Amino acid sequence: MQNHSDLLDIGVIGLGVMGKNLALNIADNRYRVAAFDLDSTKRDALLEQEQKERPALQAQRILGCSNLSEMLSSLAKPRVLVLSVPAGAPVDGVCNALLEAGIEQDDIVVDTGNSLWTDTVAREAQYQDKFIFFSCAISGGEMGARFGPSLMPSGDIKAWDRIKPIWEAIAAKVDPKTGLPIERQEPGNPVTEGEPCTTYIGPAGAGHYVKMVHNGIEYADMQLICEAYQLLSDGLGLSAAEVGKIFARWNQGSLNSYLMEISADVLSQADPLTGKPLVEMILDKAGQKGTGLWTAVSSLQIGCPAPTIAEAVYARAVSTQKHQRQQLSLLLAGPEALTLSDDERAAFIDELENALYCAKIACYAQGFQLMAMNAQERGWRLDFAEIAKIWRAGCIIRATFLQSITQAYQQAQRAGESLDNLLMAETFSLALSAKQQDWRRAVARAIMSGVPVPCIGSALAYYDSYRSETLPANLLQGQRDFFGAHTFERIDMPAGEKYHLNWSHSERTLEKL
Numbered sequence: 001m002q003n004h005s006d007l008l009d010i011g012v013i014g015l016g017v018m019g020k021n022l023a024l025n026i027a028d029n030r031y032r033v034a035a036f037d038l039d040s041t042k043r044d045a046l047l048e049q050e051q052k053e054r055p056a057l058q059a060q061r062i063l064g065c066s067n068l069s070e071m072l073s074s075l076a077k078p079r080v081l082v083l084s085v086p087a088g089a090p091v092d093g094v095c096n097a098l099l100e101a102g103i104e105q106d107d108i109v110v111d112t113g114n115s116l117w118t119d120t121v122a123r124e125a126q127y128q129d130k131f132i133f134f135s136c137a138i139s140g141g142e143m144g145a146r147f148g149p150s151l152m153p154s155g156d157i158k159a160w161d162r163i164k165p166i167w168e169a170i171a172a173k174v175d176p177k178t179g180l181p182i183e184r185q186e187p188g189n190p191v192t193e194g195e196p197c198t199t200y201i202g203p204a205g206a207g208h209y210v211k212m213v214h215n216g217i218e219y220a221d222m223q224l225i226c227e228a229y230q231l232l233s234d235g236l237g238l239s240a241a242e243v244g245k246i247f248a249r250w251n252q253g254s255l256n257s258y259l260m261e262i263s264a265d266v267l268s269q270a271d272p273l274t275g276k277p278l279v280e281m282i283l284d285k286a287g288q289k290g291t292g293l294w295t296a297v298s299s300l301q302i303g304c305p306a307p308t309i310a311e312a313v314y315a316r317a318v319s320t321q322k323h324q325r326q327q328l329s330l331l332l333a334g335p336e337a338l339t340l341s342d343d344e345r346a347a348f349i350d351e352l353e354n355a356l357y358c359a360k361i362a363c364y365a366q367g368f369q370l371m372a373m374n375a376q377e378r379g380w381r382l383d384f385a386e387i388a389k390i391w392r393a394g395c396i397i398r399a400t401f402l403q404s405i406t407q408a409y410q411q412a413q414r415a416g417e418s419l420d421n422l423l424m425a426e427t428f429s430l431a432l433s434a435k436q437q438d439w440r441r442a443v444a445r446a447i448m449s450g451v452p453v454p455c456i457g458s459a460l461a462y463y464d465s466y467r468s469e470t471l472p473a474n475l476l477q478g479q480r481d482f483f484g485a486h487t488f489e490r491i492d493m494p495a496g497e498k499y500h501l502n503w504s505h506s507e508r509t510l511e512k513l
């Protein structure tokens, strides 16, 4: 350490994938860090890593602690303690251990895990008067944590004022003119220029809600890319490397994103054991930790349509039913293979690129609408231009596309309008209208080839539903009234007036209720 008698700036508890890299990132930005993990080998690995990275002449900035009491006594007051432990019981486990170790009322505990947002709301209340429970959802995975993540803080505003300088220093940075990430993955040389990808989101739970929806969009975006992969490989018979090249090309255009970039990379990777494409050696059963599911559940609970996000969660569930899929693949018939000319194949690839772009817009529209509806229910004032801004770099769904979303919300703000659905933004409505025919052709081809496209297809249904002034819910209301006297409203009478037809009477008279 620079000076062992000095009190340190911040403590990091939990030194796994995220915590270790966050600690190194904070130290790179000249803050002094106390670090603790239940598993002392993780603490030692962190110290070793710092020693390797920090030039010999520079003093170490990370102190390994053997227990939480040691950590508390090493920190300047009021203390700032970052939790990077698995969501759920471990968060309360650490909070209780901190209470036993002597944490004080004005100390700040920042939960950076993927906690369920309602748990965060409850924790703020539960630990009130004991310490300040603050939260900061984080995205960016291992490399983001190390060199600049997207950070979504929420809770006590005074706690935010205290941690803001550290957060702005460690966050990913964006060039304000272009909206593009400024990336420099060099230990000891953090990016200090540009706009930091962090902003105060709102009261307790708001940041975790926003991160949860980020992950819901992440699930959908990943599944869209996977569907395109299956269409190109099973539908067109292209090799993994060929699909990788197509994705790399798409990544140069409007589909430019981190997820597209890494998908191209994964597809071009050979398996070190067999030499075959690695992707073909990876078992097709998807894992999940819950944030996509929570997003889908929240959308159902508040009645906000997010079908593409929900389909992405189902797609992971179907993938895990490998045994049933194996059995049914032998039982159920599919369509005849399509024979396409070279021109048709080339056209299909272009159509699919447009389909993916349109479906992506629909996913983001669903996610942003969900945040807006939940914010309204909770009385949160979320700033969507700021949220889109902090997702332009650092996080997993970072994409040039986020700059267009930022601009759409900024434009709406300037005009004093609320953008209730992203599909209404001119930049997206024009793009969708221009590309929707290709989207339909791609979905039709997928259906005729028997390749499942739950997300590309559901996004199209979402688009068609929202551009339909009338939907068959009139018949649905008639059905409900028929079997359960659930009543209906009439188009020629004031809103809110309820009617019921006496379906079981021979005269079928209409009653106004």
Ligand SMILES: NC(=O)C1=CN([C@@H]2O[C@H](COP(=O)(O)OP(=O)(O)OC[C@H]3O[C@@H](n4cnc5c(N)ncnc54)[C@H](OP(=O)(O)O)[C@@H]3O)[C@@H](O)[C@H]2O)C=CC1
Pocket (backbone or CB within 6 Å): 013, 014, 015, 016, 017, 018, 019, 036, 037, 038, 039, 042, 084, 085, 086, 087, 090, 093, 094, 112, 113, 114, 115, 138, 139, 140, 141, 142, 289
């Ligand atoms: N990995 C990712 O890409 C991202 C993860 N997150 C979230 O960040 C959080 C951390 O994730 P990640 O780093 O991947 O998880 P890891 O499992 O890699 O790390 C968690 C660490 O916390 C330690 N730990 C558990 N309980 C305690 C405790 N009571 N006191 C001290 N240390 C403890 C674990 O030790 P041990 O292993 O011995 O139990 C482990 O070293 C999770 O909530 C995750 O959902 C958020 C964004 C991205």
Ligand SMILES: O=C(CO)[C@H](O)[C@H](O)COP(=O)(O)O
Pocket (backbone or CB within 6 Å): 114, 138, 139, 140, 141, 215, 218, 287, 288, 289, 290, 291, 292, 396
């Ligand atoms: O939060 C993240 C990125 O933003 C994590 O990587 C998340 O754990 C991924 O979710 P899952 O394991 O459910 O795919």
